[in-house]
Amino acid sequence: MSRTAVSELDHLDDAAVFRQLQAAKRAAARDLLRDPVTLARGLDQTYRMRPHLRVIGEALVGLEAGEYDRLLVITPAQVGKSTTVGEWFPFWWLCVHPEDRVAVTSYSDDLALRRGKAIRKYIGEYGGEFDLSLLAGSEAAQDYDTTQGGGVRSVSLGAGLTGFSVNLLVVDDPHKDRQEAESAKMRERVHDWWSSAALKRLQPDRNAVVAIQTRWHPDDFAGRRLEEDGRLEDGGRWKVVHLPAVADPKFGPDPLGREPGDPLPHPKIPTRNRRALRAWWADVKKTSSVRDWHAIAQGDPQPAEGALVSRDLLRAIRDGITVVEPQKIAVSIDPSGGGRDTAGIIGGFLGADSRVWITHDQSAAMSSAEWSRRACxxxxxxNAAVIYVEWNFGRDMCTLAIGTAWKALQDEGRIPKGKLMPMIDAVHAKQGKLLRAEPIAQQMVEDRVRLRGMMTDLENEWATWMPTDADSPGRIDASCVLVYGLIPEVNQGAIVHAPLPTSPQPGQFGRGGQQGGPASAYGRRIGK
Structure with a gap:
C-alpha cells in the first residue's frame, strides 16, 4: 500500500480501517474472478497467459453466463488447455457458485485424480480469499465437499458418477490415444457413457458441460457430439472453439483473427517471437505423420478408409534419394476461386525414368496477385519450362496474372531481367473431378508418380478425398494438371501442343544429377 493511501486512513479508527481494507480485498478478489485465465494469472506466477488461452477463458465465461450450455475446445496437445479448463476453471466456478457440484472426467482415473488434486490444492491455498473452503473431513483427493454444499468428484469415464448430482461437467481427453479412438468398440463405450451416465447426472437448476480434447477420429467424442447436436452457429447446441496449430481458412473465421498459415501461440514461447512459433509448429509437422498432423495438431481427423488413394501407397511412393535426371520441369496451378480460397501450386518434373516426380507444394490460401507471384x-x-494453369475460372485473368507477376518480380530484381518467362499452358478441365483424379491415382499405383520426400498437406488431401466429394482440394487438382501435362497419354482426349522445353540445371533434383540429356517434348491431352 502506498504512503498516500496509508495517510488517508490515519484519521480513521481501527475498525473503520479494517472495514476499508476488507472492502479493498473483496474488490481485488472480484477483479480476479473476471474469468478463469485472469484468476490463474493472478494467483500462479508460473501460469503463462497467451492469446489463445484468453479466447478459451472468454468462452468459459460465456458458458457460466448461460449463453450456451455446451462448450467444446479443440487445440493441439500441450498448449495449456487442460490446466486452464480442467483445473482453474472448476476452481473459478466454485468461487462463483460454491454450492455447485463439479465432476471432472477423463479417460483414466490417474488423469482425473491429478485434476481433482489440483482443484483441491487451489481451494486450500486460495479459497479463503473467495469465501470458499473444504468441508472438514473431506480428505479424498477424488471426492470432496465444500462448506457451502458444493463438491468435486474426479473419475474416469464410465465410473464413479452414480449418486453424484452435477452442475458442471468437465470432460478432459475422453480418448487415451489413437488406438482407443480407432476402436469402434472403445468409441461406443465413450458414447454410451455420455448418453447413459453423464447426461443423466446433470441437474435442472443449473448445468453446463465443457469438453476439451485432442482429435483422433471423425467419430470420436467431439465428432459424434457435433454430428448429433450440431454447432451453435448452425442452430445446434455446441459452442466450438477450434484453434488449429496453423490457421486454415477451411475451418472458417479464426478465433484469434489469424491469417492463413499463422501459428498458434504456445505457453513456453513468447507470443512476439513469431519466428520461434513458426519453427516449433513446422518441426511438429515435420516429425508427425500426415495423419497425426491433421488430426492432432489441426483438429481435423479424416477417415482412414474409402479415399481414392491410401496412406500406405503415399508412403510407398515417397523417394528423396533416387538420383534421376529431369527431362522437363513444370509448375502447375489450380487458381483460387469458385468458392475456394486455397490456390494449388505444385512443382515437379518428368524424369529420365519416365516417372513424374512431384518436388514442391506451395499451395496456400492466396489471392490471384499472391498465387501468381509464388508460382512465378x-x-x-x-528452371521450369512451362507453367500449367487450370483456367476454368477465367483464362485471360490467369495468364495475365502470371505475366504481370513475372514482370513485377523482374522489376524488383528477384528474377533476372534477361530470363525468359516459361510458356504458359492454360488447361480447361472438361471432365469431372473423379474422372480426372482416378487416372492419376492409377499412375501412383503403377509407380509412374513419385513424391520427392514427405509432403504432409498434399498427401493428406489425396488420402482423405472421397470419390463422392462434390469438390476436390486445390493440391489434388494442381497435381492432376501437372501429371497430365507431363505424361498426357494417361488421359484420353484432344491433343494440343506443349511449349518447347528447356534443359534443367545440373544437379537441380536429387544427388549426383548429371548435366545434359535432351528434354523430351510431350503433347497434352485434355479430357473430354
Missing amino acids: MLAHET
Missing part, C-alpha cells in the same frame, strides 16, 4: 518464383527457382 517457383518456376524461376526450379
